[in-house]
Amino acid sequence: MDAPVIDLLQLYPRDMNIYGDWGNVLVLRKRLQLRGYDVRLHEYNPGDTFPDQVDLIVGGGGQDSGQNKIQADLLQLGGRLRELADDGVPMLAICGLYQLFGNFFKTHTGEVIKGIGLLDVDTVGGPKRLIGNTVLESEEFGTVIGYENHSGQTYLKGGTQPLGTVTKGEGNNGHDSTEGARYRNVVASYLHGSLLPKNPAVADFLVRHAALRRHGSFDDAPLQIPFEEQARQDAAARPR
Numbered sequence: 223m224d225a226p227v228i229d230l231l232q233l234y235p236r237d238m239n240i241y242g243d244w245g246n247v248l249v250l251r252k253r254l255q256l257r258g259y260d261v262r263l264h265e266y267n268p269g270d271t272f273p274d275q276v277d278l279i280v281g282g283g284g285q286d287s288g289q290n291k292i293q294a295d296l297l298q299l300g301g302r303l304r305e306l307a308d309d310g311v312p313m314l315a316i317c318g319l320y321q322l323f324g325n326f327f328k329t330h331t332g333e334v335i336k337g338i339g340l341l342d343v344d345t346v347g348g349p350k351r352l353i354g355n356t357v358l359e360s361e362e363f364g365t366v367i368g369y370e371n372h373s374g375q376t377y378l379k380g381g382t383q384p385l386g387t388v389t390k391g392e393g394n395n396g397h398d399s400t401e402g403a404r405y406r407n408v409v410a411s412y413l414h415g416s417l418l419p420k421n422p423a424v425a426d427f428l429v430r431h432a433a434l435r436r437h438g439s440f441d442d443a444p445l446q447i448p449f450e451e452q453a454r455q456d457a458a459a460r461p462r
């Protein structure tokens with residue numbers, strides 16, 4: 223019997239892919255393969271045709287200039303992405319893409335880069351970049367570890383839930399201890415590093431929902447990767 227297929231889409235790898243974010247794609251692909259899935263990796267850049275079948279979407283951070291380059295394309299894709307999110311497609315949006323999954327990013331120079339409003343969050347650039355190793359506590363995923371580097375300060379609106387509460391670092395805005403945002407099976411976070419190699423619980427959440435939605439079942443048995451927990455502890459213990 224052929225292996226079950228998962229279609230994994232990386233959004234804007236050319237312009238939105240910094241501080242190791244490509245590692246998130248590698249981890250998702252590897253963990254899916256270890257669980258017996260045949261992974262079709264699609265890269266979507268401005269002007270490309272959006273694939274008909276998409277099970278899992280991941281996108282990274284970018285400079286303000288990279289965010290500007292994708293803005294128009296992302297806005298015309300917004301309706302499609304919101305529909306997919308509402309339909310339960312798991313997505314991971316890091317930093318610059320997290321900001322543009324929200325309502326807008328007003329940069330520190332006063333320019334407004336519009337977002338798609340998939341998440342009810344607003345971002346305003348501050349005078350000081352928020353940079354360093356970051357640790358947060360999440361009810362769903364336990365301790366989440368990463369690295370942040372952003373000028374944008376994001377505020378959760380309405381009932382938008384954070385990914386977690388910061389115990390080391392700045393998080394969404396350096397003021398309210400929140401980090402990231404959650405909606406349906408969408409995980410948004412400022413954490414690079416990359417996020418998923420250090421946080422297999424988040425990776426498996428995305429993989430599980432992709433498999434359940436496409437194939438109706440998922441074997442939750444842990445992957446038993448021996449160095450994983452040690453690597454997490456080492457990363458969590460780094461100074462800011």
Ligand code: GLN
Pocket residue numbers: 240282283284285286289316317318319371372373374375
């Ligand atoms: N350009 C955005 C900011 O500075 C996002 C940065 C990033 O993706 N690391 O806030």
